[in-house]
Amino acid sequence: MASIEVHRARHPALLPLLIGLVVIAGLASLGLGAVPLPPTRILAAALGDGDAITRTILFDLRLPRAVVGLLVGAMLGLAGAVLQGYLRNPLAEPSALGASNSAALGAVAAIYFGFAEWHAAALPALAILTGLGALLLLFALAGRSESPLTLILAGIAVSTLAGAGISLSLNLSPNPFAAMEITTWLLGSIENRSSQHVMIALPCIAAGIALLLIDGRALDALALGEDGARSLGFDLGRVRMRVLLGVAIGVGGAVAVSGSIGFIGLIVPHLVRPLTDRSPSSILLPSMLGGAALLTFADVLVRLIPTSSELKLGVVTAFLGVPVFLVHLLRERRLW
Template identity: 75%
Template structure:
């Protein structure tokens, strides 16, 4: 009886993989400098002119890789959190990971550390995300209930948001305040290959930790006691989940800024195409998140504006109506 479901899942993954690859290839061909596909192909194979090669490998390829990685991580994190907390409104910011990582990055901008070395901003963002996890454990204590995590996460998120507002309020340099504001809107513009090497290890580690608990998330649909009866160690599952969120989302936020709604809406887009079990949503959400953010990044380059739109603005405009539509359609299924 499981074969039709397995075949449907493989088909969905294949379709999403093809869409993600096509989005990545399309993103390579979009930019402020018009380059025909033949020149890009020649540059990719090592036979192109220096200008096309520099544009492809220095500007566009890092942007595409970060769009795919960051979008995939945010989509996967949202799906894992919605499964663990049994809450369709859950996303990485619920546990305070996104806000804390943003506060770490804002601190690097506020104190001018990011001007001294490129590594200060991502290192502080990731460190702040991990510190938020330690604080989350301290506030939640030994309670296994997801409600305790949600309440502790809300407190941490509020504290981090207050810190960001304080930095903006006390900033004496208007250019620093503008830089902080622009970073908070989210973008992968002008990112280099160094940013890719900073983000990918964190995102890869975080994604692996989240994917390890696919079956445990299915068991948790029966409640904490039912999951324990099936052999799930709740404390170990929670530790892996929180570490995966903290490391993966921290690495994503460190290089892309605050990009909202991806982790919130992607699982809702994917869920009707699956059997609705948490484990069946994880990988599709990863691929759908990667494709969605890459397509949104293409949109910010195609929309004619004086200054390039920030990625977080586009995801917000896309996310709100899509999320509300699916919420109205599926609220009785939860």
């Protein structure tokens, strides 16, 4: 509790500022695009008085897209913060345990074998199932070891295996159109998302967030090492189970509706960490809010950049993420 109190005393405006950014990002996502919608038209449509075109754009196109962006960004930001604290590694993110690649492999399999054509839920369902399957494989490889190095090495093996499966599907793709569809999905996007995507992602992301927010104090204790955390009464086996389940379920649900979007889970914790007391628990909620705002703003930028076809969100987050991360690497490297 002491660390949280210090964090609040030093930066009392951090959470209100992030909440404000999330609200602004959501409103920008509703109002900006190929057809700008001023606040008056949005308010009229929300009250049921707007024209049919405005209601269609707002409720059928932009509202689901905004909600998906906020959910996916929140999940990726929180997962990155938790994994950096749990693994005691500033470079950790969801892909470190193979969660992102494994979920992407399931989605690619749905496209490759044509399951995605059967039902809209087939692709997300298979992505989540492969994410959970990767979790089981990760447990099998890591065994009873609680060392973060063992989990990282096992995660690299799982991620590499999933990446090889994705490459194999591209290599054996029966026609160039299937390969193009797979490649397009892997670039990451939340374009043309519907309320059905929201209903698919929401339960998984909500469950993942709930599991990951439980162990803030355990993450602080792990800063003392495994022996120190055990001496404080934490069951590290249960902590690991909750962390891995939260990442697998939450990130699986996020990747299932957005494709592969990198760097959010890596850079957001580094952006908010200097504004806290640097304890793992103090960056969890700020990282969740910051991830939601950053990904949604990036999606708004995608719509506003004048191109013949809309840029993919994963490409934009990579271009935004690399320079931001390098700047913070140079500025903060002595403090890690």
